[in-house]
Amino acid sequence: MLENKVAYITGGTKGIGYGIAKILLENGISVAFSGRKRDDVEKAEHDLQQYSDNVLGIVSDVRNLESEKKAVKYIIEKFGRLDFVVANAGLGIFKPVDELSAEEWNDMIETNLTGVFYTLKASVGELKKTEGYYITISSLAGANFFENGTGYNASKFGVVGFTQAAMIDLRKYNIKSTVIMPGSVATYFNGNIPSEKDSWKIQPEDMGNLVLDILKMNPRVLPSKIEFRATKPAK
Numbered sequence: 728m729l730e731n732k733v734a735y736i737t738g739g740t741k742g743i744g745y746g747i748a749k750i751l752l753e754n755g756i757s758v759a760f761s762g763r764k765r766d767d768v769e770k771a772e773h774d775l776q777q778y779s780d781n782v783l784g785i786v787s788d789v790r791n792l793e794s795e796k797k798a799v800k801y802i803i804e805k806f807g808r809l810d811f812v813v814a815n816a817g818l819g820i821f822k823p824v825d826e827l828s829a830e831e832w833n834d835m836i837e838t839n840l841t842g843v844f845y846t847l848k849a850s851v852g853e854l855k856k857t858e859g860y861y862i863t864i865s866s867l868a869g870a871n872f873f874e875n876g877t878g879y880n881a882s883k884f885g886v887v888g889f890t891q892a893a894m895i896d897l898r899k900y901n902i903k904s905t906v907i908m909p910g911s912v913a914t915y916f917n918g919n920i921p922s923e924k925d926s927w928k929i930q931p932e933d934m935g936n937l938v939l940d941i942l943k944m945n946p947r948v949l950p951s952k953i954e955f956r957a958t959k960p961a962k
């Protein structure tokens with residue numbers, strides 16, 4: 728059912744995006760993914776080829792609408808269609824609000840929030856053709872505020888509101904939209920280096936399997952907002 732389908736994952740050179748790419752490739756879906764650094768994109772593309780040859784790495788920055796439009800153009804040139812978009816690229820800077828700089832604030836809002844809009848803006852024409860699927864990666868921080876989280880909380884609360892409203896606009900075209908709100912995932916986020924200490928966390932492949940399960944659901948049902956957490960958080 729999912730074979731011959733094509734996915735675009737933003738921020739797929741490592742972490743959650745890479746885990747989703749791996750699982751989709753293993754299940755016969757062609758995958759394009761992005762990242763800002765050419766070397767990292769080329770390395771991830773090479774590594775992902777162990778799962779399937781139908782993979783395309785694209786250097787693109789979600790903060791730039793023209794760059795996202797070009798990314799979608801490459802995908803259509805290479806694969807001829809676009810069925811699934813996962814707006815995943817994001818970053819977190821955690822500081823007290825009085826210490827957070829305007830540049831740090833803008834970096835989070837432009838990447839985590841404006842970026843998911845630009846990725847949709849660039850791809851929605853193709854999603855209409857395929858009656859596709861638009862998935863965003865927010866966070867449990869999109870529902871729960873915490874100390875040092877102002878910029879990150881604002882961006883992730885924003886992604887939840889944005890995706891829910893887009894869901895209503897897009898379902899008229901038979902495009903489904905889901906916002907996923909993960910808890911802690913074992914990635915490179917915020918300078919983390921994944922290791923044994925992260926074994927209690929959600930793993931990137933778990934995110935991939937969640938996305939796969941969502942894509943497999945009957946067309947008549949739509950899980951519009953999903954909280955996804957580790958069963959046993961570390962104390």
Ligand SMILES: NC(=O)c1ccc[n+]([C@@H]2O[C@H](COP(=O)([O-])OP(=O)(O)OC[C@H]3O[C@@H](n4cnc5c(N)ncnc54)[C@H](OP(=O)(O)O)[C@@H]3O)[C@@H](O)[C@H]2O)c1
Nearest residue numbers: 738740741742743763788789816817866911912914915916
């Ligand atoms: N890890 C967690 O615990 C957790 C929990 C909830 C939600 N999330 C969310 O999950 C998403 C993925 O994070 P992660 O944990 O996988 O982090 P990660 O391991 O640091 O990976 C982030 C990915 O996004 C890319 N990226 C960053 N800025 C970008 C931009 N402007 N344009 C294109 N790509 C960009 C990075 O590549 P380059 O830097 O080379 O561009 C990298 O491929 C984020 O939205 C994050 O907020 C993470």
